Amino acid sequence: MSPERKDILFGPLSKNNPVIVLVLGICSALAVTAQLKPALVMGVSVTVVVAFSNVIISLLRNTIPSRIRIIVQLVVVAALVIIVEQILKAYAYEVWGQLSVYIGLIITNCILMGRLEAFALGNGPFDSFLDGIGNGLGYTAILVIVAFFRELLGSGALLGFHIIPQSFYDAGYMNNGLMIMPPMALVVVGCIIWVHRSMNKDLQEK
């Protein structure tokens, strides 16, 4: 794989991360992170939708009139999201219930519109596919980190299995109930940005 393609695929994992650097797709990123499992499913769903919508729009990019491109993009994305939703409903009903409206909200996830506008409209299908996968993975990475801390500290479990040993609780350890509440997702993301920008000084704002 050529260096440019590698950059397209792996850049979004850290330097061009869609969530913490480009500030895209935060809405759904936070709401599904109280537990690890829905966060993983959400990440995979978004990756699939971004990758395939990127390919479709990239194939159509020379035929879409630019005045109505937003509506065309929304229809393509909405169709893909409906497919993903029906699949989840059929094979992972429990997670589908937990994600509820947030699956539908993938349609208005800014990552999708952002990547379609910024990348797929000007590049070939294969590059667009890699870009979609890369951005989906970057998004999933943040979701998994946030969900890891929230589930571990909030309910002492990971993927539903108890991790913190009973002896800790006997010694007076308590789960931090606040971690499961919505506001803590924002604070955890704030801390991730803090750590990430301490390591990448060029991303700091003046």
Added chain:
Amino acid sequence: METFNLFIKSIFVDNMIFAYFLGMCSYLAVSKTVKTSTGLGIAVTFVLLITVPVNYLLDTYVLREGALTWLNESFASVDLSFLSFILFIAIIASMVQIVEMVVERFAPALYAQLGIFLPLIAVNCAILGASLFMQQRNFANVGQATVYGLGSGLGWMMAIVALAAVREHLKYNKIPAPLKGLGIAFILTGLMGMAFMGFMGIKF
């Protein structure tokens, strides 16, 4: 009374930003000055006020299982709800387009002020989110759906104006360099969300 309760609840308890994180993208990008955030808040409230009742009617008379019986008795088992995403987003996109044209025609000053934000409202998660929550909650009539749309919009506007007001003052404070801008905005929103958790369980 129930409707008034719903109104208060949709502003404070089920706040779009603090409880559901909807519309965060424009919330973080625009909340730099109070003036522009007020403009965007008004536009979002306006679009929500129109799209939620329209989508409610669409859901009740076309999409829900058995909704088509007013057309013909034999449609009682037809369930089109899987189409709701695509129809809701189409309604929202076209409503935003209409609102944009109306505002441009009758209030050019406001149009110039809102600029790029108006068309972008179509992809604001708060708009589609409100319609999807409306579908989930099975409101009794179109009046309740309208009140819910208005309340959600006002709640969103309140949150963005409040954050913008705080951020205007943040400029003069000493913040660790890596937290400047985005990082501190997240943590601030988290703290405001904790304060709003105090409204939980309030009833009138």
